[in-house]
Amino acid sequence: MADRIAAAFAGHGRRAALMPYLMGGYPNLPTSHAVAEACADAGADLVELGVPFSDPLADGPTIHAAASEALAAGTTVDDVLGVCEGVAARLAVLLMVYANTILAGGAEAFVGRAASAGAAGLIVPDLPHDEAAELRAACDSRGLALVPLVAPTTAADRLAAIGQDARGFVYTVSLTGTTGERGELPAELSSLVEQVRAAAAPTPVAVGFGIATPEQARGVGEIADGVIVGSRVVRAAGDGGAAAVRELVGELGRALEG
């Protein structure tokens, strides 16, 4: 399953792979199924599927509110795994899931459920490298990639250790802050990506946080192997459902061509 990530990064035929984020169960469960299909229809290469959590420390207002709404409507982890299962045949699904969701039933049990649902990997925003060994081993044994995150504040020696243990790709957080659309991305982003690339090679490097417009996606696509668009896609799902997401992802994909 982790091989599907490598295939997605190798075979997109564009400047970079496109990875939209959607929140499971938002704006409601049927629509989130349709949003996942829309991402595949519109040419996404991978999809990041958020598992709503009550206390999402890495998320800004848009994704936090979407998670709260999904939970208020009764969305369960099984519901979100159902969204994963529904779209996993069409593209590689990375579950964005907070540590406590995994620990609640134990790492091995969660990884087993994710594997059964066809997930290609996990992204755990509050499980830094020092705490990740047990989950990485569980993922390795089931063929899932535990994708690590690095940030602009990550020191060089730490970057090297994280790069060495990376599976799938390295999720580079573009800015110092929480998720959410930004008017401008940090000027130092390209040098950050270069450092991450040097530490992680040959593992691909994707960039997320703050990317909202096709222009920004194109800019990031010029320096990174993958472009992750989160809050902007979640906003489209809330405002206009699957149709709006199909249009937005199509537009982002075209910006990465040529």
Next chain:
Amino acid sequence: MTGPVASAPGLDRRFGAYGGRYVPETLIPALDELEGAWAEARGDGGFAQELAALLRDYAGRPTPLYRARRLSEAAGRTVYLKREDLLHSGAHKLNNALGQALLAKRMGKERVIAETGAGQHGVATATACALLGLECVVYMGSEDMRRQRPNVERMGLLGAEVAPVEAGARTLKEAVSEAIRDWVTNAAGTHYVIGSAVGPAPYPALVRDLQRVIGDEARAQILAAEGRLPDRVIACVGGGSNAIGTFVAFAADADVELVGVEAAGEGIDSGRHSAPLSTGARGVLHGSLSAVMQDSDGQIVEAHSVSAGLDYPGSGPEHAHLRDSGRARYVAVTDDEAVAAFRRLCRLEGIVPALEPSHAVAWLLGAGVDAAAGRGPVTANGSEADPGGGDHHPSGGGLDLLTLSGRGDKDLAEVLELG
């Protein structure tokens, strides 16, 4: 008087299985920096001296250890109260806030953020920041702002900005989350003064080190007064900073029983409580692995307590470890029992206690359930408490020390409203 930092034990990242640093990668360097700064500061005699002088001349340490005669009669035991309610700004919170604000200054951070539930930690941080000339922003749930209006006004007078938090139940849990999000964004120039012995390492150890002045003083004071150690040391536990600061000084005294009193809210069986150590499964909340109230999907559930300072679904990781190791035991007292004890202490001793330590007073007076009685550490979800008080109260001539962590002025409106 020994300084609060001189004899502190190691700067633990883990307490048994608990603790750790479950935070976004962005914060790791800030936590490393803080850990390094604290390790250095607490080994620096100059820092210890400066803090000890402030605690003495500004905050009013040492606080008295008072033999409560009428309360002792009512309890059938000799009871000493450690009077943190007499500390400047009205609660033990200032021990931690002063120490961390001084540390922020030492690290060259000009801006300080904090969260607050009852408002006591917010007031303490605003106080320390006014004293040291630091910018201060305090995150507070809007429901807590309603319950604790006087403290909101006090923070404003002290020059702090109170930032209302509207997410979730609009109480302490969401305030901590917002403070952490602020810190993720602004860590370079900002220090986050966390208010209890919770959060990612090194916070639980840092806060314990700064609060152990309570226990160090109390131990020396009771030895001077009675010529022996107490049989039991009792403190209320929300996040657990006054309790751990008291317990740590007695941890090596094997014959001293350590009792932490949680908030049973409307009753453990109602599900509306704040007693994670009594009922919670192992989980991650706000950066550390500890006892956490959660559902089977790992969603953190809302806590409930009449006392805003205990209204939190997690507890400090060192308490979870003390529970599992059997060194301390944890019990729970309902809202009604705590409010009754609040009124009782007013009449018995002429002391208006905060609602938080009123829980400890209530247990002393015979209320509460021992949720863990007759079984090992709780590992399953949900409520397993078995009400059955009465057996926890060895009678006859014992000697107890209870930390009265704060004064109750802030709670008058809340209590009077209950009629």
